Amino acid sequence: QQQVKQSPQSLIVQKGGISIINCAYENTAFDYFPWYQQFPGKGPALLIAIRPDVSEKKEGRFTISFNKSAKQFSLHIMDSQPGDSATYFCAAGYSTLTFGKGTMLLVSP
Amino acid sequence: NAGVMQNPRHLVRRRGQEARLRCSPMKGHSHVYWYRQLPEEGLKFMVYLQKENIIDESGMPKERFSAEFPKEGPSILRIQQVVRGDSAAYFCASSPGGKGQETQYFGPGTRLLVL
Numbered sequence: 001q002q003q004v005k006q007s008p009q010s011l012i013v014q015k016g017g018i019s020i021i022n023c024a025y026e027n028t029a030f031d032y033f034p035w036y037q038q039f040p041g042k043g044p045a046l047l048i049a050i051r052p053d054v055s056e057k058k059e060g061r062f063t064i065s066f067n068k069s070a071k072q073f074s075l076h077i078m079d080s081q082p083g084d085s086a087t088y089f090c091a092a093g094y095s096t097l098t099f100g101k102g103t104m105l106l107v108s109p
Numbered sequence: 110n111a112g113v114m115q116n117p118r119h120l121v122r123r124r125g126q127e128a129r130l131r132c133s134p135m136k137g138h139s140h141v142y143w144y145r146q147l148p149e150e151g152l153k154f155m156v157y158l159q160k161e162n163i164i165d166e167s168g169m170p171k172e173r174f175s176a177e178f179p180k181e182g183p184s185i186l187r188i189q190q191v192v193r194g195d196s197a198a199y200f201c202a203s204s205p206g207g208k209g210q211e212t213q214y215f216g217p218g219t220r221l222l223v224l
Contacts, residue, residue, distance in 0.1 A: 006151075032211050034212070034213075036215070042217060042218075043113075043200055043215035043216050043217045043218050044152065044200070044215045045215070046212060046213075046214065049212065089151055089152065091152075093211070094211070095157065095164070095165065095211065096142065096154050096157050096165055096168075097142075097152075097154065097213060098154065099144075099151040099152045099153070099154075100151055101150060101151040102149075102150075102151050
């Protein structure tokens with residue numbers, strides 16, 4: 001199975017709050033786990049990515065947590081801002097990527 | 110440093126016509142990937158190409174769809190005899206390739222509408 005399951009489908013967070021999006025994968029051969037941000041009418045833009053040899057990676061307000069044994073990884077957006085309102089996709093793979101179905105995040109002012 | 114370029118940005122075709130979507134990868138990138146995105150859906154992998162070679166086409170429909178990445182020029186995704194179900198956004202991504210170089214950078218997409 002090549003699926004990547006992403007939750008929740010949509011998320012509303014108040015400005016300044018923490019946004020958390022979760023993903024689970026099945027293929028243990030996957031060794032690269034990126035997160036992409038997409039605004040309406042635009043292409044996905046890489047936010048942050050992690051490999052399975054580390055359990056956490058932080059870049060600014062964005063953190064990936066990775067649990068290899070559970071085959072799960074999550075994106076945390078600290079101090080969420082209205083400008084973060086977008087659709088977020090997790091992905092997993094080794095040469096090609098399998099994407100989750102996306103999470104629509106709305107950060108209310 | 111220009112990013113991934115795709116053209117046209119919007120394409121309207123009638124059923125039965127052909128659609129040609131073009132993708133120019135980032136400078137220095139020799140690996141190209143095509144994805145399809147339906148409304149409210151994630152991106153579905155279609156095909157992975159290197160210069161003059163198809164590496165993985167496991168996501169390509171068996172009929173009407175083809176892709177190439179010639180030695181010179183952009184990568185082309187070709188859809189023959191389009192049907193309404195082909196209406197979607199088609200994204201191209203590129204990467205330098207090789208171990209540790211898997212990061213894919215996406216273009217702005219081509220939105221295909223089949224009437």
